Amino acid sequence: MPGPAPAPAARDPRGGTDTATRSRREEPTRGGRRALRGGSAPEPDDDLDITDDGPELPIVPVRRMLALAVAGFALLMAVGLVMGAQTAGVGFGRVPYAVVIFGAQLLYMFATTMAMRPPALRVVATVGVLAALAADVGAILPDAPSITPLGLVAAGGLVAGVLGQMFRPQGRMRVSESLASTVVIVLGVVSFATLIVLTRVPAGTQAIVVCLIASGIALGVARLTDVIAPWPRLADQVPRGSAGIVLGAMLGTAAAALIGRYMVPFTPHEAALVGMAAAGAAVLADLTIGFAEAGRELAGDAPTMWLARHMQGPLAGFALAAPVAYVISVVFLVPA
Incomplete structure (x- = not known):
């Protein structure tokens, strides 16, 4: 007499195949993972901790010749500004020193604009040049030496930067970056003009x-x-x-x-x-x-x-x- 029919194999709820077949196809591997002989991707265990900190950032080397050139530039700037102050005269005799200061202001405006690269570059550069000229004039013309005209120039430069940004074709796109660059440049060029006021004190x-x-x-x-x-x-x-x-x-x-x-x-x-x-x-x-x-x-x-x-x-x-x-x-x- 034929024996009893074998019981049906248990179904695996994850893949639909029987557990016996699945157990034969799985092999334990190193690192706590299981790989399938049929070529499917390995499955990580729940207790496996995988961390990825991303690529390491490279260490920027010190360029010694460049550092030497920057040191020479700083010393030359100091000599030029000090010698100009020593030769400043009275009244309109301070104009030559104002020219020296204006040159330093232009260098500062150029370097900062190129480094920060604001979206409204022409607007920021124009405001910086006008603020530098106005600050130098405001440091020379008043009868009594004061930095009050320089404060007014700084405020006017910031307002001009806002208005110039609003009238751009792009409107208010990236307006905060443009205004931040305007603040840095205007305050920098006005700060240089305080040296002209100092020659009158x-x-x-x-x-x-x-x-x-x-x-x-x-x-x-x-x-x-x-x-x-x-x-x-x-x-x-x-x-x-x-x-x-x-x-x-x-x-x-x-x-x-x-x-x-x-x-x-x-x-x-x-x-x-x-x-x-x-x-x-x-x-x-x-x-x-x-x-x-x-x-x-x-x-x-x-x-x-x-x-x-x-x-x-x-x-x-x-x-x-x-x-x-x-x-x-x-x-x-x-x-x-």
């Missing part, structure tokens, strides 16, 4: 000498140190070393104290404090530009023009040191 020319020499030495030494010992690195994507930043600020302060021994109305102690403030502001502004450029490259933006990219740091340092010199002169020197 008692002890202002001496303050220019102390602050700008300290700033130039700080910027130059910081870059020269990167040529010799660019370590420890502040960030892998920023080719700067912290040793240069610290050493530059220290030697800039020491140079200011030495100048204070021979320049009235400064004492070495007062000149050291003034130089420390200006040198620290200059090197920090230069370093901030480096981090901003690295951030733009990490965001996927195309590299900017190399000349503008490397000129922007020292120019921003002098643009920040100029109002520092004015504030220190008016607050500490004029009342004395």
